[in-house]
Amino acid sequence: MEVVIVPDAAAGGELVAEAIVRLLNRKPDALLGVATGSTPLPVYQALTARVRAGDADVSRVRIAQLDEYVGLPADHPESYRSVLHREVLTPLGIPLSAFLGPDGTASDVPAACAAYDRALTESGGVDLQILGIGTDGHIGFNEPCSSLASRTRIKTLTEQTRVDNARFFDGDITQVPHHVITQGIGTILEARHLVLLATGEGKADAVASTVEGPISAFCPASALQLHPHTTIITDEAAASKLKLADYFRHTYANKPAWQGI
Numbered sequence: 344m345e346v347v348i349v350p351d352a353a354a355g356g357e358l359v360a361e362a363i364v365r366l367l368n369r370k371p372d373a374l375l376g377v378a379t380g381s382t383p384l385p386v387y388q389a390l391t392a393r394v395r396a397g398d399a400d401v402s403r404v405r406i407a408q409l410d411e412y413v414g415l416p417a418d419h420p421e422s423y424r425s426v427l428h429r430e431v432l433t434p435l436g437i438p439l440s441a442f443l444g445p446d447g448t449a450s451d452v453p454a455a456c457a458a459y460d461r462a463l464t465e466s467g468g469v470d471l472q473i474l475g476i477g478t479d480g481h482i483g484f485n486e487p488c489s490s491l492a493s494r495t496r497i498k499t500l501t502e503q504t505r506v507d508n509a510r511f512f513d514g515d516i517t518q519v520p521h522h523v524i525t526q527g528i529g530t531i532l533e534a535r536h537l538v539l540l541a542t543g544e545g546k547a548d549a550v551a552s553t554v555e556g557p558i559s560a561f562c563p564a565s566a567l568q569l570h571p572h573t574t575i576i577t578d579e580a581a582a583s584k585l586k587l588a589d590y591f592r593h594t595y596a597n598k599p600a601w602q603g604i
């Protein structure tokens with residue numbers, strides 16, 4: 344697990360955009376796993392700038408969704424499909440035909456979950472998965488005590504996550520769905536490169552548990568310790584509870600630039 348402490352969210356966005364540019368130059372039809380939430384937005388902005396500057400061609404890239412609310416119509420502005428359309432596909436000029444995601448409106452949700460999990464495998468697997476982290480250590484919508492071997496399935500949100508996400512629903516928690524579809528932790532761990540971003544003091548405990556805590560379903564993101572290629576990118580505030588922060592800084596400062604993340 345590599346931990347990179349960056350001065351601010353914009354620097355983190357540029358670092359991840361650079362990793363995606365390198366990936367696309369090596370594999371133009373890469374499957375890029377994207378997350379919602381406010382943390383990854385600087386990545387999408389930096390990537391859009393790099394693509395517009397001609398550094399990478401996204402005409403063959405494919406995009407995979409991490410999670411989705413159950414029951415929100417697909418065209419609801421806060422369905423994750425709509426959010427990703429707005430924040431990722433439209434700015435990058437990627438057509439919907441290149442987008443893979445679960446159907447949050449399906450009448451048979453377990454079947455929709457299994458179909459999406461299968462589709463990810465059949466499409467060759469995710470090459471680079473962008474992740475945010477919840478204040479309780481969730482990744483995707485795998486809440487604490489999710490099985491570390493879980494596959495894509497329906498989950499129930501904790502009260503804390505619904506409170507955190509109410510800001511996207513005019514601050515009204517009653518509008519935040521209780522149920523979601525999320526790639527499982529086992530599914531997420533199949534991506535070739537996992538890049539988790541965390542910014543702000545509110546994520547400091549979750550980051551410390553993820554990086555330095557025991558591997559435990561109580562902090563779902565700690566499962567990333569099992570993955571051979573995980574990069575954790577944090578700002579100073581989110582890194583503030585890491586005991587090994589100086590070691591991580593030293594390691595990254597002495598890494599050859601050609602190596603990337």
Ligand SMILES: N[C@@H]1[C@@H](O)[C@H](O)[C@@H](COP(=O)(O)O)O[C@@H]1O
Pocket residue numbers: 378379380381382383409410474475476477481482483484504508
């Ligand atoms: N399902 C999403 C997660 O994928 C995201 O990581 C988390 C944190 O969001 P933010 O980056 O806005 O703090 O929010 C939601 O719960």
